[in-house]
Amino acid sequence: MTASVLQINAERLHRRIADLGAVGAIEGGGCARLALTDADRAGRDLVCGWMRELGLSVSVDAIGNAVGVRAGRGNGPAVMTGSHIDTVRTGGRYDGNLGVLAGLEVIASLNDAGIETEHPLAVAFFTNEEGARFAPDMMGSLVFTGALPLAEALQTQGIDGSTVGAELARIGYAGSAPTPAAAPHAFVELHVEQGPVLDREGIEIGVVESVQGISWTEIEILGTSNHAGTTPMALRRDAGWAAGSIINFVRELAQEFGGDQVATVGRIEFFPNLVNVVPNRAVLTVDLRNTDEALLQRAEAQLAAHLDALRDAEKVDINTRTLARFAPVPFAPAMCDRIERHARVQGLRTRRMPSGAGHDAQMLAAVCPTAMIFVPSVDGISHNVREFTHPQHIEAGANVLLAVLCELAGTVPPAGEPA
């Protein structure tokens, strides 16, 4: 019954979170470690130092992904955990970092207990998960799994005119490990939810079954600029009204679809943007997400039909541009079952849920059995210095990660099952 007594050292984990959070610290308790900046290098150096202190064999690949491996009794592929340590410009200290540092804490706990595993255990951090400096986001895990050619990623130009390849070389993280990498035996990522569901419902562990598909569309509406006083309603081609109609339509669509469907208009601009002028141009974005690809496509088709109706009704021209499109990613059901079982054995409340945000795990899911563990984000706040997860939830999540990794790596009999 080793599984039931082996626990992570919460104090040590929290200390590492605080120490990494001090690198690129910004006012309010947050972090600014944009990918491949000096601050990111300092964070990488700290984490790679910890990996080496824990006896891991550290390799860095050509896109800067770092993997620390603890040897197993056998030579099979590693059971991998990890996440990312880059942040948005005004990020918190948990997003990404928790998954990497909890992985190190699992290693430290096994080291302390002198426990070996059949499969090697690996802890990775992937380059530029956030995409805040270089697009696309999840760049490191895309290259790691072969979904994005290395050369294309290296040529990517950032918001500051720099390129990924040059910045990797500059900070000393253009490594030599091959990409795509060999597929792990399995991948598990612990992450803060970044949404309000677990916190609202008082549940400690989210069993992430899938990552929502994302459809981002930029919509440009072209009407006619008119005097707001002298132009009768019937003679208007009001780009602003058409934009408002789209805002209302996507809300109604989300309500009608229900389930996991969400819909957001987050960005809008009117031209000339004057109180007494009917806008002749409006640009807005629609963000549609669903865990079901068929439903997401239906939502996109209904939006397109609404735009057609608007063209007819308001005599406006409408142009659309796809800003991003990812299909939903289902995680391995057996992996989800495993997470749920271990969490319950540990007396934790669980909830099956999708991830509304993108994560490195969704790339790994293409090459090996993958799932994610969520812990609550207070008030759902993330990408914000006020991001916070209660210490006991961090500890609970790390202990579930420990149990799941041990089982996958072949040390411990499955909880509740004969050895």
Next chain:
Amino acid sequence: MTASVLQINAERLHRRIADLGAVGAIEGGGCARLALTDADRAGRDLVCGWMRELGLSVSVDAIGNAVGVRAGRGNGPAVMTGSHIDTVRTGGRYDGNLGVLAGLEVIASLNDAGIETEHPLAVAFFTNEEGARFAPDMMGSLVFTGALPLAEALQTQGIDGSTVGAELARIGYAGSAPTPAAAPHAFVELHVEQGPVLDREGIEIGVVESVQGISWTEIEILGTSNHAGTTPMALRRDAGWAAGSIINFVRELAQEFGGDQVATVGRIEFFPNLVNVVPNRAVLTVDLRNTDEALLQRAEAQLAAHLDALRDAEKVDINTRTLARFAPVPFAPAMCDRIERHARVQGLRTRRMPSGAGHDAQMLAAVCPTAMIFVPSVDGISHNVREFTHPQHIEAGANVLLAVLCELAGTVPPAGEPA
């Protein structure tokens, strides 16, 4: 039957329009003569010179309004016409200018024919009608009629930090005529429609019965910024959606009210204005106009009720600020009848209509019988270098103005009536 033969000289009128349009000319055929700039001074000098050439006695008051008076046989108050010669930054050459120059053409035609009038005839241009540099608009006619204290107007600071008083002195148009001025016997303003109605309907003369009341409200909505992927619809306080709901609501309100009611959301901003973030703040403006004060108040009340409903439904905070509020101004029915009668005698098609834009005439309406004559604006375009009115419509409007002024000033028997 003098009335039926006396006609303005269209060529001379068009030449003056072209000559004044050359002052402050900008690319595309438009004008930039912001109030009290050097370009405005040059325009004023040109028009005042024409007034003197026509034998008018020119006076300038302390807010820079210029009035040229042609003596009458009697000593009664003058029958006045006029408008403004300042423009917006990218204005046309007809807006305002037409009313002043058609007035001069009426004087020139009477001079040519050697016709005297009982009442004096006056042609005025009022300072800063546009309000594009100094608020409020219609400043000159407000001071002329006593609706705005002179001292307050003179202290007004412009968008460039200058003040009205200092700029008037600088360009030499701080005159000595008293304000408020003595009330005219009657006031008639010829103006381009600045809307599409006459052009669409193929009608030459608009008989303006009233100026719409205006209600401008800035609405600030405060919600919560959330991740567009991770935040279920039911947990959102979406300031952007609330803004969209207002856009839809005011359109529906205008359709439900019908008649002269118009409603426009011309300006909007979202914060932080990112594709994947639920806006925590939205600011938009609502422009409501109606010719009926009771209906305008009902529209305002229904908007307020919608905001209350939104506060409850989306749990957002909403602040409102009145940016402008003018009650509708009805013109004198007998004046409107007079314009309509003369236009029909001249074989012109007429249409009763409100003005959706503000005009100096609405200020004069408070002190004397007043009405306006509209001529068509091609495609309703105004405040734009593409502003255009067909020459034959300019001629028609000026001839109606001539007939109406002659009748009011007491030279000619009313058209269709015995002397």
